[in-house]
Amino acid sequence: MADLQRALLGLGRLDELARGESPVHRIDPRAKVATGLFFAAAVVSFDRTTVAALMPYAFFPVYLARRGGVPIGFLARRLAVAMPFALAVALPNPFFDRAEVFRVGPVGVTGGWLSLASVMVRFVLTAGAALALAATTGISGICRGLAGLGVPRAVVTQLLLLYRYLFVLLEEGLRTLRAWRLRSFAPGPPPLRLFVPMAGRLLLRTLDRSGRLHMAMLARGFDGRVHAVRPLRFGPRDVAFLAGWTFFFAAARWVDLSAWLGRLATGGLP
Amino acid sequence: MADALLSPGVGAVMWGAAAAGVGHAARRLRSAPEGRASLMGVLGAFVFTAQMINFAIPGTGSSGHLVGGLLLAVLLGPHAALVVMTSILAVQALFFADGGLLALGANIANMGLVPCYVAYPLYRRLAGADPTPARRAAAAVAAAVAGCEIGALGVVLETTASGIASLPAGTFLLLMLPIHLPIGLVEGGVTAAVVSYLAQARPEWAAGGPASAAGAGRGLLAAVAAAAVVTGGCLAWTASDLPDGLEWSVARVTGTAGEAGVAGAVSRAHDLFSGLQERTAFLPGYAFRSPAAGERLGTSVSGLVGGGLTLALAGLFGWAISRRRAGPG
Numbered sequence: 254m255a256d257l258q259r260a261l262l263g264l265g266r267l268d269e270l271a272r273g274e275s276p277v278h279r280i281d282p283r284a285k286v287a288t289g290l291f292f293a294a295a296v297v298s299f300d301r302t303t304v305a306a307l308m309p310y311a312f313f314p315v316y317l318a319r320r321g322g323v324p325i326g327f328l329a330r331r332l333a334v335a336m337p338f339a340l341a342v343a344l345p346n347p348f349f350d351r352a353e354v355f356r357v358g359p360v361g362v363t364g365g366w367l368s369l370a371s372v373m374v375r376f377v378l379t380a381g382a383a384l385a386l387a388a389t390t391g392i393s394g395i396c397r398g399l400a401g402l403g404v405p406r407a408v409v410t411q412l413l414l415l416y417r418y419l420f421v422l423l424e425e426g427l428r429t430l431r432a433w434r435l436r437s438f439a440p441g442p443p444p445l446r447l448f449v450p451m452a453g454r455l456l457l458r459t460l461d462r463s464g465r466l467h468m469a470m471l472a473r474g475f476d477g478r479v480h481a482v483r484p485l486r487f488g489p490r491d492v493a494f495l496a497g498w499t500f501f502f503a504a505a506r507w508v509d510l511s512a513w514l515g516r517l518a519t520g521g522l523p
Numbered sequence: 524m525a526d527a528l529l530s531p532g533v534g535a536v537m538w539g540a541a542a543a544g545v546g547h548a549a550r551r552l553r554s555a556p557e558g559r560a561s562l563m564g565v566l567g568a569f570v571f572t573a574q575m576i577n578f579a580i581p582g583t584g585s586s587g588h589l590v591g592g593l594l595l596a597v598l599l600g601p602h603a604a605l606v607v608m609t610s611i612l613a614v615q616a617l618f619f620a621d622g623g624l625l626a627l628g629a630n631i632a633n634m635g636l637v638p639c640y641v642a643y644p645l646y647r648r649l650a651g652a653d654p655t656p657a658r659r660a661a662a663a664v665a666a667a668v669a670g671c672e673i674g675a676l677g678v679v680l681e682t683t684a685s686g687i688a689s690l691p692a693g694t695f696l697l698l699m700l701p702i703h704l705p706i707g708l709v710e711g712g713v714t715a716a717v718v719s720y721l722a723q724a725r726p727e728w729a730a731g732g733p734a735s736a737a738g739a740g741r742g743l744l745a746a747v748a749a750a751a752v753v754t755g756g757c758l759a760w761t762a763s764d765l766p767d768g769l770e771w772s773v774a775r776v777t778g779t780a781g782e783a784g785v786a787g788a789v790s791r792a793h794d795l796f797s798g799l800q801e802r803t804a805f806l807p808g809y810a811f812r813s814p815a816a817g818e819r820l821g822t823s824v825s826g827l828v829g830g831g832l833t834l835a836l837a838g839l840f841g842w843a844i845s846r847r848r849a850g851p852g
Contacts, residue, residue, distance in 0.1 A: 256575045260619070267618050286624075293625040294531045301687050305830030311837040319841040335620035339525040342688050342695075349689035357824065365689055372527045372687060379526035380620040387617040395617065405549030407560075412610040414564025419571055419614070426572035441579055442586050448578035449713060452589070453720035456569055460725065463565040470561055514836075515829025 257430060261423045263331065270323055271391030277321035278389050281491040282398025288498050289386045293379045295502040302354065302367040305511040307374050313498060314381040321389035328381055335380060336373075343372035392416040401485050418466075422459065429455060524630050524678055526623030530685035537681060538628030544636045545609050548602040559603060567607040570595055571614070580709060587709045592638030593646065593667050594714045598721075601639040608635035629681050633674040642670030656722075660715035667711030668704065675703040 271278075296310050318325055350365035387395065392413065400409045429451050433443055443451065526534075552559070570591035577586040591611075595604035612630045615621040622630050649662035679699050683692040690698075 256577065257572070260575050264618060289624050293526050293623060294534070297526060297529055297534065297625060297687075298531045305826040305833070308830045308833035308837070311834055312840060315837045315841040316844065319845040325841075331620050339527045342525075342528055342682060342690065345694075346689040349691065357827070368687065368689060375527035375687075376525060379623045379625065383526075383617060383624050384620045405546060407549040407552045407606055408545060408609060410560055411563050411567065411606050412613055414560060415567035415571070415607070415610045416614060418565045418568035422565070422568040422572045423575070426576060430576060442577040444579045445581055445709075445713070448576065449716040449720060452573050452576070452713075452717055453724070455572065456717060456721060457724055459565050459569040460562075463562040466561040466565065475560075509829075511829035511833045512826060513829065514832045515825030515827070518828050518832060519825045 257423060257427045259334070261420070261427065264419065264423070266327065267388050268391070270321075270327075270388040271394070273322050273389075275321045275389065277317055279490070280494050281485055281487050282390050282394040283401050283485065283487065284491040284495040285386050285390055286395070286398050286402065288495050289382060291499050291502055292382055295506055296375055296378050298506065299371070302364050302371055304367060304370045304374055305515070306505075306509045307371070307378065309505040309510045310378050310502070312501070314378060314385050317382065317385035317389060321385060323385050323388045328384055331384055332377060332380055336376060339372055339376045343369050346372075397485055418462075421462075422455070425458065426455060524622060524626040524633065524681060526625045528682050528685060528687050529626055529629065530687065531625070533681050533685045534625040534628060537632050538625075541609075541628040541631035541636065544640065545605060545631065548605040548639075551602040552606060559599075563599065563603050563607050566595065566598065567610050570607070571611050574611075580705075583705075587706065589713055590634060590638075590671075590706075590710055592634055593642050593663065593670060593710065594717060596639045596643035597646065597663075597714065597718055601643045604643070605635050605639040608639065629677070633677040633681075637674045637677065638667075638670040641673060642666040645669055656715075656719050659718060660712065663715035663718070664708060664711030667714060668707035671703040671707030671710060672700055675699040 292310070292313055296307060299307060314328075317323070318328060346369045347363060347365035350363060350368060352364050353361040354364050354367060355362055390398070396409050396413045399412070400406070430443070433447065433451065437443075529537075570589070573589045574591060575588070577588050579586050592604065592608050595607050598604075599607065609631050612622065612627060612634060616623060616627045616630070643666065646662050646666035649665055650659050654662065676696070676699075679692060679695045682688050682690075682695065688695075
């Protein structure tokens with residue numbers, strides 16, 4: 254129930270953020286999708302023990318969030334919920350890779366700990382950027398961008414319809430769960446034998462709803478195509494966003510800004 | 524699967540496989556009857572909701588949830604189900620930070636292509652044309668277990684080929700496969716139970732939904748098998764091609780990468796990484812002007828300081844741009 258509630262609230266909040274106005278919101282969604290992919294590719298292309306050299310990449314999600322009006326606390330909470338999988342896979346690294354890489358005073362740092370830290374930094378960067386991009390683009394922008402990039406119409410239409418009915422069905426699922434919770438005094442999730450009729454009822458209502466929706470869509474002249482309200486225009490601002498950030502990602506890949514700054518600060522002393 | 528565990532090469536290969544599969548499904552859907560769009564949209568939202576409802580598994584004290592790929596394929600046919608799963612995974616990647624942009628391809632392959640084009644044909648084969656409830660349940664459980672295990676194998680292969688996690692492929696597999704056995708059993712059981720429930724309440728849906736692609740049999744299975752072999756080959760090739768030229772030649776000189784063979788390539792790349800890790804005394808990424816051995820500590824400390832400073836700069840940058848935004852103009 255907590256999961257459902259959290260999903261519903263989170264989606265609602267993202268939707269609200271996506272309807273805002275900011276310089277980031279106004280960038281062409283195609284430019285944002287492409288920049289996001291370049292960003293992820295650049296971040297994951299580093300050696301597995303790299304930590305400090307990844308830090309310059311924090312500029313991109315920070316820019317998106319601050320300029321796009323996405324609260325950092327909101328991003329952090331979403332990331333914390335999604336983190337366990339990457340953490341679970343990388344957690345054994347310190348046990349398997351015990352070769353000491355360097356010492357800080359009495360503490361020896363092994364390759365395993367470095368690679369664990371690297372995975373966590375990668376996770377925060379890539380997932381944070383994806384969330385910030387979604388929060389400043391919105392589903393309609395993403396769909397128009399995908400269609401503009403040549404993604405098949407069936408996929409784009411499906412994504413749009415899924416998102417539209419997600420709110421309705423999440424609420425219906427929440428209602429079903431709440432009804433069960435009020436009638437039972439059991440803590441925790443419903444047992445398996447009750448889940449099936451619960452999901453079954455939900456499915457029946459879903460199918461009935463889809464029949465009604467289909468009639469309604471036909472009555473409004475739906476021909477399998479979702480029309481964009483605003484036509485997409487790839488302006489100089491979008492070119493600057495794409496080219497500027499891509500250049501930055503490439504530069505940070507070849508020049509280690511962190512090492513340079515560190516050298517400057519410590520004066521290259523041993 | 525998450526972006527943080529992938530290498531760009533593996534991510535790109537999996538994107539290629541996913542794009543080919545989804546493109547094929549979308550082409551097949553174009554000839555589907557009208558009125559599928561609303562059904563697919565709402566069913567996608569249903570599966571998304573069902574995924575969020577945890578249930579207690581009797582006798583274990585643990586809880587599980589539905590993944591839904593096989594259920595969608597049974598209700599809609601494999602092509603529509605793949606498109607629906609793609610949309611669900613895309614929403615999870617974008618709006619729930621689950622996965623990531625680069626890992627989306629791998630996730631579509633593991634949780635979309637596998638249940639729709641491997642598990643579902645198996646289900647059709649085992650269940651037959653007009654299954655009894657018991658036979659349907661047995662077929663669904665067998666297909667779901669197969670799908671779950673193949674998906675888990677995919678996660679292990681992709682992670683190992685990426686070389687980010689140090690967990691050896693064998694150990695990882697020994698962890699993942701047993702974990703996914705009960706997940707597959709529950710998935711199959713719930714899928715069969717929901718389909719049976721539907722068959723009682725709405726018999727017209729029991730036959731497997733409208734236009735369930737019965738042709739998704741042998742030919743498609745062969746195509747998927749071929750695609751899997753090609754993808755596996757590409758993965759192995761990418762993995763062996765992963766290290767930079769310099770590291771590769773170091774490994775050749777030291778003889779880490781001696782034996783040949785496609786099957787050994789993945790573990791070879793892995794050995795190479797761990798071997799290199801032991802050999803390289805300083806952090807390669809930190810060496811601006813390759814420091815002497817005595818400078819090791821200096822390099823690491825300046826790395827730590829530099830990383831912290833860069834992060835602080837990024838924070839300052841964020842503060843500055845939001846200030847500008849709040850100001851006039």
